[in-house]
Amino acid sequence: MTATPGTSAPQTHPHPPSPVRDALTLMSLPVLAALTVAGAFAGGGTRRWFGGRAESQRAEAQAAKDAAAAAFYELDTAQRDLRISIETISAVDDSPAARRAIADFEALGRRIDEASQTYIQAVDAQDLDRDDLDAATANRARTELTAAKDELVRVKGELDRFTTSLGPLLGSAETQLARLAPAVERARQALLGASNALDAVREKRLSADDLAARLAALAPELTKLNQGAGQHGVAATLERAERVQREAGAIRAEAERLPERAAEIDRRLSSLSTRAQALTTRSGQIEPVLSELRRRFSAACWQDLQQVPQQAAENVRQAERKLTEARAAREAQRWPDATSLLSTVRALLNTTDEAVSAAGDRLTRLNAVQKDPRQEIERTRFALRDAQRLAMTGRSAPDPRHARPLDEAVARLDRAVAALDSGRHPDYWHFLTETEAVRNTVARTVAQIREERGGPTQ
Template identity: 70%
Template sequence: MTTARSWWRRGDSNLRAEAQAAKDAAGQAFYELDTAQRELEISIETISAVDDSAEARRALAGFRALGERIDQVSGAYIAAVDAHDLDRDELDHTAAGRARSELTRAKEELDKARTELERFQSGLGPLLGKAETQLARLAPARESAKQSLLAATDALDAVRAAGLRADDLAARLAALAPELTKLNEGASKHGVTETVRRADDVRRRAEAVRAEAERLPERARELDKRLVSLRTRVQALATRAEGVSPVLSELRRRFSVECWQDLQQVPEQAAQAVRHAEEELAEARRARAEQRWADATAKLAAVRSLMDEVDGAVGAAGDRLRRLNEVSKDPKAEVEKTRFAIRDAQRLAMQGRATPEPRHARPLDEAVARLDRALAALEGRHPDYWAFLTETAAVRETATRVVSNIREDRAAGR
């Protein structure tokens, strides 16, 4: 009787050991599944932090569905472990066998779930790679932005130490403070993509402030030079403007009214422009003294524009007198210059042809007639030399236009 009882106990012990082995194997499978799930969760969190595409959203939905499946098999495993106390002495043959069977089945389901999880993980490769690349940019982008802000602050401090206020640059730098606050709040609140974009924007704006601050002393020196240069130019042009009246007097004395009537207002216009330029220059000096750099620059540009206007008007009067003097002494020189332009166009029109194209020949024939009429108009008592010069210039322009048309036609194979 004792021998029989020992035999059954040895059988129970073997089943207990097998059940324990099944429990240990299921526990290992549970651990491996849990570890893989944690790794997958990190991958999903990485993707979700960066990517809001439809593909990323599908991956998140797939992960949630897979999580439900893992919860089911994990729950079955835990229930099987809780249902069987393999350490109790009264564990019988049937209970041990049932425990071994249920724990083995739990392990198989855990293994299947891990296989599904690993397959899902491998499919995330492209999304995860893209997300990790963006995350890798995050820290350097934030650090670069902060370094750029620091450099801009240092440059602004140096400018102020040199006695330059740079209020506009200080305002632009102060405007970046809210952006810096959001950068410090991090990607967890604002997302990786938005944080990287904000960091790049802050860096660019801070670098622009730094560059302008570093250039400000040189800009101030350039502005001072331009103030001196333009003041000298205004004074010189004021003197030249005073010389327009004598030029007009000579034009009135020697030439017909048609030759100078359009210049009548030049002295007054030039004087007004000079006075306006002097006012703008004074405004520019005040803006420079108050370190309103943009205003000072704009005023100097206005002065330069006015000076160009005066220069052109004053120069036009002198140039008119010179040209009228030349043509009154020798109209033939102007005529020959114009005839040469016409003949040059005629030669080109005849090149390689027995007769020229009518659309080329017609304007050239008209140009010859116009020149003859212009020359004949000089035979009166008070010739309009300015009309003559205007007409010869127009005739030469016609010849030039015909030459251009011929070359375009031949280049196009017409």
Template identity: 75%
Template sequence: MALVLLPLPVLVAMAPQSFAGGGTRRWFGRGEGQRAEAQAAKDAAATAFYELDTAQRDLRISIETITAVDNSPAARRAAQGYEELGRRIDEVSLGYITAVDSHDLDRDEVDGAAMSRARADLVRAKDELDRVKGELDRFAQGLGPLLQGAETQLARLAPAVERARQALLGASNALDGVRAQGLTADDLAARLAGLAPELTKLNEGAGQHGVQETIRRADEVLRKAEEIRTEAARLPERAAEIDKRLVSLRTRAQAITTRAEKVDPILSELRRRYSAACWQDLQQVPEQAAQSVRQAQVKLREAQQARDEQRWADATSRLGTVRALLDGTDAAVSAAGDRLQRLDAVSFDRQKEVERTRFAIRDAQRLAMAGRHTPDPRHAGPLDDAVARLERAVASLEGRHPDWWHFLTETEAVRETAARVVQEIREARGTAGG
């Protein structure tokens, strides 16, 4: 076949088609402009789709953070709202994918009308994506307080667990320290061993037991381990304190025994010099004192045994019983000597006791009249009764065998009445002044 040479003007006229290849798209004209617009709409829709997908992933992380920590109604509503929003996202995403799949913008034979439809579908898909993206953004903003609370809880999780582990280690080291001093601390060791299951659950993590429960467990383990460590650290001091109390209470029991032996002579003197009413209530003091001291010595031996066996709580309890027994015995033994001393003093000079009591009454009467023309009946009545009671007590001393002890108890009761009235007046005036 011969090569035919064409004129230059003809070659120039054919150039746009022949250089591009037969049947290729045209690069100029209305159709290509529509294709470009459709492609721009497709690119914009793709961007909107990407932004929505990214925002949904971020929101999912926020929801997972909240639900991992918070089981409140608000958190449950947030999770439900996220699910509903997810369904709308799926719908508009499907609409976008359908629009993209329905229009092949790269095919040469697509006409202008098809390009317009493609552009319209893609713009509509983008608008739907943007609309749902706006809903998602508003929903995410509403999660602010819930998310902040959840993140705060999560921020506490790791430090709380670590503090619990360190507290357990500290308690274990403290136990080792007191054992090195010869103290067994078996009860503390048992309490520490009882925390082992809790440590196992802490190690299993929040994924299995929940964030809030794990934090609660960590705080509880921390508290109990700190108690064990503190008690272990104080154990040597506690042992020394118990030893000191054992010695002190033994010495006191011996001293009270010696003093109790002097009660019988005091009772003899009371019986010889005063009426029966003055000493009858003291008759059983020697026997009761001896019995109490014997009980105290038994408890002391039990306390010593508990200390030797390092049963610290039992030792402390027994020592408390010993102290109570000796306190009561000491008071009873002292009462006999005090009774004789007071009876001797009042029988020698009754007027001193009478004047002391009258002074208390007059002092209360002056306060009751301060700033008043007449006293308040609530105060005047008890004071008038106190005056009469004192007069009866003085009159009761007439006779061959006066009951001096009754006289002393009556004057003491009168002074207590006066003191009570004074207190009531001051409280009433303090309230009124306030």
């Protein structure tokens, strides 16, 4: 808002893109000067002074004019300061609350223009320096100027209250602005750190092409950061700076781990190669185990192991092929490929190890139960009795939810024992799987009882 007494209409200022307080203060000085020029010349010696009531009214009108000018200047200054706050908010915040604040500021600006127009018209209505100014005219000028001043003061009060209401929005916006420069600087430093880490890796003759490509992809983001928030907005620039810092930090961390990663891949290549050779030797021992199982036990005890020798040999061959591919990937420094291939090798060898061990474990368990099945039976019955005692603790009769599975487990064990005693060639493996299933049922029931009673499940 800028107005000069003597004009017929107010002049409204366009919103400056980013004013600073000193410049705005200097811009408003001509207004104050214009408002006080007439009074400055009034004290000269060129005007004839008339005594009496006219001169008294002239003095009162001049005092009203000075008070109105001061009120106008205060309102103009406050409006300029508020515009800076509004521009700060609009640069950072696009929330509904911020948009309402901007709209309210524009509406308040229109009210300020109206009050300013009234003031300017009151100033232009009468020339208080006229020699022939009569008392009635001076009195009318005083009344109009006082009314204009009162309106300016009232609108200034509205502006002050609106300014106070902007506190939370302005505080949030200023906080974001305060974060902006440090965030951008951290992003630049993160990019520099990532670049230096890649240089250090290359000095060790390790390639990091994937990391270099990821770093190069951040170049457009750096360009936008350098262009600044004025072009891309504060919120977007903050988000971009944080993302660049995060991604550049990840690149740097991976680059710094690369030498250790290469060493770890070398260790895994050596270890898995040794393990593959050992499994090749162990796989050759499966056939004698199967031969003994066929000779001493019924088919049900070993039929599911028939394919183990062939599958083990195939798994080892496949693991060795993958090891060859992993070595080639390591030499080409294709680190992700080498890591993936070694994981495949490990899975193949684990599967083979489990299958080879299963055949030997089967023979050991069958030998033990054939020699003396009572140990397996007693072990299972003990678990059952222990669970039954727990189910009866503190009760005169067991809970059907607990008694039913335990009774079924007892019957299942009895059937397994009877089957073991009934045949000429007992199915010892079926017996072992049944007793194990009974113990699993017992364990689940015990865990349920303890959980319901609030005790430990183990």
